[in-house]
Amino acid sequence: xxxxxxxxxxxxxxxxxxxxxxxxxxxxxxxxxxxxxxxxxxxxxxxxxxxxxxxxxxxxxxxxxxxxxxxxxxxxxxxxxxxxxxxxxxxxxxxxxxxxxxxxxxxxxxxxxxxxxxxxxxxxxxxxxxxxxxxxxxxxxxxxxxxxxxxxxxxxxxxxxxxxxxxxxxxxxxxxxxxxxxxxxxxxxxxxxxxxxxxxxxxxxxxxxxxxxxxxxxxxxxxxxxxxxxxxxxxxxxxxxxxxxxxxxxxxxxxxxxxxxxxxxxxxxxxxxxxxxxxxxxxxxxxxxxxxxxxxxxxxxxxxxxxxxxxxxxxxxxxxxxxxxxxxxxxxxxxxxxxxxxxxxxxxxxxxxxxxxxxxxxxxxxxxxxxxxxxxxxxxxxxxxxxxxxxxxxxxxxxxxxxxxxxxxxxxxxxxxxxxxxxxxxxxxxxxxxxxxxxxxxxxx
Amino acid sequence: xxxxxxxxxxxxxxxxxxxxxxxxxxxxxxxxxxxxxxxxxxxxxxxxxxxxxxxxxxxxxxxxxxxxxxxxxxxxxxxxxxxxxxxxxxxxxxxxxxxxxxxxxxxxxxxxxxxxxxxxxxxxxxxxxxxxxxxxxxxxxxxxxxxxxxxxxxxxxxxxxxxxxxxxxxxxxxxxxxxxxxxxxxxxxxxxxxxxxxxxxxxxxxxxxxxxxxxxxxxxxxxxxxxxxxxxxxxxxxxxxxxxxxxxxxxxxxxxxxxxxxxxxxxxxxxxxxxxxxxxxxxxxxxxxxxxxxxxxxxxxxxxxxxxxxxxxxxxxxxxxxxxxxxxxxxxxxxxxxxxxxxxxxxxxxxxxxxxxxxxxxxxxxxxxxxxxxxxxxxxxxxxxxxxxxxxxxxxxxxxxxxxxxxxxxxxxxxxxxxxxxxxxxxxxxxxxxxxxxxxxxxxx
Numbered sequence: 001x002x003x004x005x006x007x008x009x010x011x012x013x014x015x016x017x018x019x020x021x022x023x024x025x026x027x028x029x030x031x032x033x034x035x036x037x038x039x040x041x042x043x044x045x046x047x048x049x050x051x052x053x054x055x056x057x058x059x060x061x062x063x064x065x066x067x068x069x070x071x072x073x074x075x076x077x078x079x080x081x082x083x084x085x086x087x088x089x090x091x092x093x094x095x096x097x098x099x100x101x102x103x104x105x106x107x108x109x110x111x112x113x114x115x116x117x118x119x120x121x122x123x124x125x126x127x128x129x130x131x132x133x134x135x136x137x138x139x140x141x142x143x144x145x146x147x148x149x150x151x152x153x154x155x156x157x158x159x160x161x162x163x164x165x166x167x168x169x170x171x172x173x174x175x176x177x178x179x180x181x182x183x184x185x186x187x188x189x190x191x192x193x194x195x196x197x198x199x200x201x202x203x204x205x206x207x208x209x210x211x212x213x214x215x216x217x218x219x220x221x222x223x224x225x226x227x228x229x230x231x232x233x234x235x236x237x238x239x240x241x242x243x244x245x246x247x248x249x250x251x252x253x254x255x256x257x258x259x260x261x262x263x264x265x266x267x268x269x270x271x272x273x274x275x276x277x278x279x280x281x282x283x284x285x286x287x288x289x290x291x292x293x294x295x296x297x298x299x300x301x302x303x304x305x306x307x308x309x310x311x312x313x314x315x316x317x318x319x320x321x322x323x324x325x326x327x328x329x330x331x332x333x334x335x336x337x338x339x340x341x342x343x344x345x346x347x348x349x350x351x352x353x354x355x356x357x358x359x360x361x362x363x364x365x366x367x368x369x370x371x372x373x374x375x376x377x378x379x380x381x382x383x384x385x386x387x388x389x390x391x392x393x394x395x396x397x398x399x400x401x402x403x404x405x406x407x408x409x410x411x412x413x414x415x416x417x418x419x420x421x422x423x424x425x426x427x428x429x430x431x432x433x434x435x436x437x438x439x440x441x442x443x444x445x
Numbered sequence: 446x447x448x449x450x451x452x453x454x455x456x457x458x459x460x461x462x463x464x465x466x467x468x469x470x471x472x473x474x475x476x477x478x479x480x481x482x483x484x485x486x487x488x489x490x491x492x493x494x495x496x497x498x499x500x501x502x503x504x505x506x507x508x509x510x511x512x513x514x515x516x517x518x519x520x521x522x523x524x525x526x527x528x529x530x531x532x533x534x535x536x537x538x539x540x541x542x543x544x545x546x547x548x549x550x551x552x553x554x555x556x557x558x559x560x561x562x563x564x565x566x567x568x569x570x571x572x573x574x575x576x577x578x579x580x581x582x583x584x585x586x587x588x589x590x591x592x593x594x595x596x597x598x599x600x601x602x603x604x605x606x607x608x609x610x611x612x613x614x615x616x617x618x619x620x621x622x623x624x625x626x627x628x629x630x631x632x633x634x635x636x637x638x639x640x641x642x643x644x645x646x647x648x649x650x651x652x653x654x655x656x657x658x659x660x661x662x663x664x665x666x667x668x669x670x671x672x673x674x675x676x677x678x679x680x681x682x683x684x685x686x687x688x689x690x691x692x693x694x695x696x697x698x699x700x701x702x703x704x705x706x707x708x709x710x711x712x713x714x715x716x717x718x719x720x721x722x723x724x725x726x727x728x729x730x731x732x733x734x735x736x737x738x739x740x741x742x743x744x745x746x747x748x749x750x751x752x753x754x755x756x757x758x759x760x761x762x763x764x765x766x767x768x769x770x771x772x773x774x775x776x777x778x779x780x781x782x783x784x785x786x787x788x789x790x791x792x793x794x795x796x797x798x799x800x801x802x803x804x805x806x807x808x809x810x811x812x813x814x815x816x817x818x819x820x821x822x823x824x825x826x827x828x829x830x831x832x833x834x835x836x837x838x839x840x841x842x843x844x845x846x847x848x849x850x851x852x853x854x855x856x857x858x859x860x861x862x863x864x865x866x867x868x869x870x871x872x873x874x875x876x877x878x879x880x881x882x883x884x885x886x887x888x889x890x
Contacts, residue, residue: 049664053657057504057518073502149677151630178643185596185643186650188633190669192677198623198630198668201661205631209650212498216646219494222761223643224635232594232637316667 003229003244007133008176010251011163016125023255024430027124030131032402032426033092033262034102035442037085039067040337040409044087046197050080050204063111064439067413071443074111075208078161081107083204086153088337089319090266090409094131094256095367095393097138097152098269101260103203104157105130108165108211113435118168120432126167128257133180134160135256137228139246141239146191150238154189154202161210162217169218174225181223182213184234195309195320262397264390264405265335267319270302273370273389274322278329281374281384289330289349291376294356297326298371301361308359311351318345327353336408368392414444448674448689452578453621455696456608461570468700469875472569475576477847477871478537478707479547480887482530484512485782485854489532491642495525495649508556509884512858516888519556520653523606526552528649531598533782534764535711535854539576539701540812540838542583542597543714546705548648549602550575553610553656558880563613565877571612573702578625579605580701582673584691586684591636595683599634599647606655607662614663619670626668627658629679640754640765707842707850709835710780712764715747718815718834719767723774726819726829734775734794736821739801742771743816746806753804756796763790772798781853813837859889 019027041047042065051065054076063077065084072080085091085103092102109126112118118126138145138156146152162183166176186209189202217223227233228247235242265275274297282289297303299322309321318324318340327350328339344350365371372384388394397405403423410419422441425432432438486492487510496510499521508522510529517525530536530548537547554572557563563571583590583601591597607628611621631654634647662668672678673692680687710720719742727734742748744767754766763769763785772795773784789795810816817829833839842850848868855864867886870877877883 046666049661049666052664053660057520059502059504059518059521073504075502076504149682178641181638181641181643182646185635185638185646186633188631190630190672190677190679190682192669192672192675192679192682193626193630196623196626196667196669198626198666201627201630201666201668205654215498216494219497221491221494221643221646222641223646224637224641227635227637230637232635234635234637237594237635237637 001229001244003247004177004180004226006248008180009173011129011133011167012171012173012176014125014129014252016121018252019125019128020255023128023257024124026257026260027127028427028429029262029399029402030092030102030257030260031106031127031429032406032423034085034106035066035422035426036406036409037088037090038081039413039442040090041084041087042067042413046087046200047084050083054080063114064443066442067444069444074115075211077111078107078207078211079204081110082207083200086200086203088266089268090263093261093263093269094135094138094259095261095269096259097135097142097156098146099135099138099156100153100203101131101134101160104154104206104210105134105160105164107207108161109168110435110439112165112168114439118435120429120435122168123435124430126164128255129167130160130164131257131260132255133163136247140244141235141242144241145239148240149191151189151191151194151199151202154206155187155238157203157206158183158187158210161207162213165211166214166217169214171214171217175217175220177225178221178223179214179217181225181227182216182221183210184227185223186213187234187238195316259393261391261393262402264397266337267325267340268307269391270300270367271307271322271325272391273368273386274299274372275325275329275335276389277370277372277384277386278326279333281372281382282330282333285382287376289353291378292330292353292356292374293377294375295326295358296373297322297357297359298362298365299359300365300367300369302367304359304361312345315340315342315345322359323354323357324350326357368394446674446689448692449622449625449671451693453625454618456574456578456612457616457618457621459570459574459697461566463697464570464573465700468573468702469569471702471705472572473872473874474707474844474847475537475547475702475705476551476572476874477851477868479530479551480511480867480871481851481854482533482535483526484858484887485535486529486532487512487858491532491645492529495528499525508559509888511887512889514889519560520656522556523552523652523656524649526555527652528645531645531648533711534713535708538706538708538714539580539583539704540706540714541704542580542587542601543591544580544583544601545598545648546576546579546602546605549599549651549655550579550605550609552652553606554613555880555884557610557613559884563880565874565880567613568880569875571609573700574612575605575609576702576705577700578608581692585689586680586687589686590684593685594636596634596636596639596644596647599651600632600683602648603628603632603651603655606652607658610656611659611662614659616659616662620662622670623666623668624659624662626670626672627661627666628655629672630668631658632679632683640762704838706836706838707847709842711782712770712785713752714836715745715812716752716767716770717836718813718831719744719817720770720774720780721834722815722817722829722831723771724778726817726827727775727778730827732821734798736823737775737798737801737819738822739820740771741818742767742802742804743807743810744804745810745812745814747812749804749806757790760785760787760790767804768799768802769795771802813839
């Protein structure tokens with residue numbers, strides 16, 4: 001079975017008109033969400049550190065660092081924008097694999113558009129194919145790969161980045177095999193780093209390394225042509241289980257980008273049902289956080305596995321604590337980046353309420369579902385069942401909601417008029433003659 | 446058990462005078478061998494492709510690309526020199542783990558010396574510590590890690606690069622933990638690429654990514670402080686077996702660089718006993734290659750596992766074929782890079798003789814050992830037992846042999862006078878006031 005070659009051939013032979021309209025629309029939504037997260041993320045200290053390092057060692061400054069006045073060479077720009085787009089945990093999610101597809105794949109493509117002309121049509125095609133490559137490889141090895149400890153966003157993402165950039169560079173079939181071979185041999189990213197800045201590095205290095213793989217392959221830098229399926233290839237070495245049919249079945253018929261999702265809250269998707277339900281409860285019933293005697297949640301098992309941190313001490317830990325999220329949702333009636341600051345995670349009122357929250361995993365509860373029971377001090381018990389959280393596949397964020405999210409994230413970074421122009425440009429991405437226009441429109445004057 | 450922190454603390458607290466004289470001498474030998482391989486490797490097409498890509502995107506050109514007139518920013522220089530030093534498979538080998546220690550660790554340090562002043566004493570210390578970090582981590586997970594399919598040169602090497610560069614940058618203990626955390630989350634390199642140019646990329650990306658990890662940590666870019674031992678850290682995710690005592694026991698007492706070795710032939714060490722024995726046999730007995738009716742080898746199991754390719758078709762495959770190596774050793778009575786060209790691997794006389802070679806693995810044969818039986822057409826049978834191959838721990842290459850190897854590799858690239866000056870400088874490395882002198886001395890005028 002030629003897994004790598006079959007995938008490479010598909011990417012090389014695909015034509016823009018073979019991308020269905022629904023996939024194009026979803027690509028626009030993904031790019032819009034990614035641009036918003038990247039621009040908003042520029043204020044994060046990890047993004048600032050990455051920019052400072054890149055600035056010292058940048059080559060020819062062809063490419064835009066989104067939401068700043070900085071320009072960098074295309075590899076550093078891909079690295080910085082990849083890191084920055086992930087810092088708020090507000091990026092898109094392919095729920096089946098929990099891969100965040102845009103952060104490893106969009107940055108290289110967008111930087112490349114400032115190095116060589118790319119039409120919107122070709123950009124969208126390459127992006128859709130890149131997402132397909134990354135998520136299909138993710139499907140083949142997840143959940144076993146993820147459970148073992150790999151952060152699939154970067155380990156699978158690097159293949160998507162290589163395929164997308166390689167498509168634009170016009171690689172022939174064997175070169176595309178090599179690009180995947182060179183991507184796979186750079187696949188990395190450990191979940192052990194998930195509650196640290198190390199996590200944010202992952203899509204950055206995937207974006208840059210995937211682009212490196214494509215450029216080297218273009219210059220006939222050889223690699224294995226069986227990196228996915230070989231006994232010592234990616235599928236066997238990085239995962240205890242694998243199903244290569246997931247990679248090769250239905251190519252050109254099924255597009256993974258169609259099941260991409262976007263978050264209403266800047267934290268792991270598994271927290272979203274509880275946050276949404278708590279905000280609804282307090283708004284509907286008008287009680288005060290101080291009225292709460294106890295909160296009992298029935299949650300999906302992933303909630304406790306990934307976000308079971310009882311008492312977060314530092315900002316980044318807040319996003320890995322269901323207890324903090326529930327408490328701060330009640331206190332602030334809103335969950336944005338401001339609810340995950342160093343001050344907010346140790347706020348006495350929030351901490352006291354978090355201590356009253358209990359959560360049990362229930363095999364009958366889906367990942368986008370929650371059962372909440374709030375006991376008030378006056379004896380009342382209020383319950384809420386969120387069957388499908390906002391932002392899930394069943395209740396996707398509307399285009400208008402995405403535009404609002406964009407405006408919220410860009411506020412204070414870009415002038416409102418520039419933000420609206422940028423949203424408009426992104427909505428017209430498939431028709432743009434030259435995608436670099438989009439990148440330049442996200443530059444701070 | 447605090448594995449990562451214990452290792453980080455040792456590296457941070459170590460003082461130059463705590464490095465024993467024998468380790469310093471071995472560091473000089475490693476650097477000499479590494480410089481030679483890097484200068485010689487510049488003619489390889491993989492090195493040329495890497496230089497071309499790096500040249501397009503380089504930042505401030507502070508650093509020397511050894512054996513060329515090119516200068517690159519320190520990250521690109523580390524990447525290019527790391528790739529180039531590995532292209533001939535002539536680099537050093539830590540036999541216990543088959544890690545090639547210098548290619549991932551030396552390039553970043555040497556490039557750094559052209560960015561900030563480093564004395565020879567501090568350079569040697571950082572290099573010895575980097576080798577210790579990489580090889581101890583290798584010891585902890587090999588051979589299981591290697592057998593699974595990981596190329597330990599890069600997966601363990603990236604930690605060594607981070608530790609060495611971090612030592613020079615003056616990281617404090619927790620920053621050094623982060624540097625290791627950021628290194629581990631970039632650890633990659635699949636053995637599936639071993640017979641392709643993809644292999645050569647491995648020490649390049651380890652050198653660059655390790656340096657990136659150290660620079661980010663210096664700017665307080667956080668990461669896991671338990672990347673080695675955590676349940677979803679390096680030791681558990683990248684290896685089915687691990688023994689963390691190998692990392693922490695005898696720090697400052699046992700130095701892995703003392704068991705570093707250097708190759709007399711530019712191919713995997715497992716091939717060396719057979720090559721040496723065949724050259725000795727034909728020189729001692731004066732027969733012609735055409736006189737040979739058959740050759741029977743009893744070899745270590747790794748020979749067939751790693752170099753069992755029966756009929757190499759392209760240049761790079763020659764280094765993964767015990768059959769080609771034996772045949773070409775008899776025909777040419779010498780094995781250098783010239784015995785692994787595209788022409789040589791398909792030469793009719795060599796191919797015909799290779800077809801007469803058989804090899805069986807024998808559990809009683811060590812990795813540096815071989816039994817050779819040559820049957821001549823006149824009926825004579827000649828035998829040779831190489832108990833410990835030249836270049837093995839028991840029969841290390843002499844300093845003079847290393848100097849000769851250097852001159853051979855640099856011939857045609859650097860003028861002889863410059864080569865001799867460079868060898869002299871390297872031999873005085875521990876006393877140099879500023880190691881950048883060594884880098885500049887390896888530049889083509």
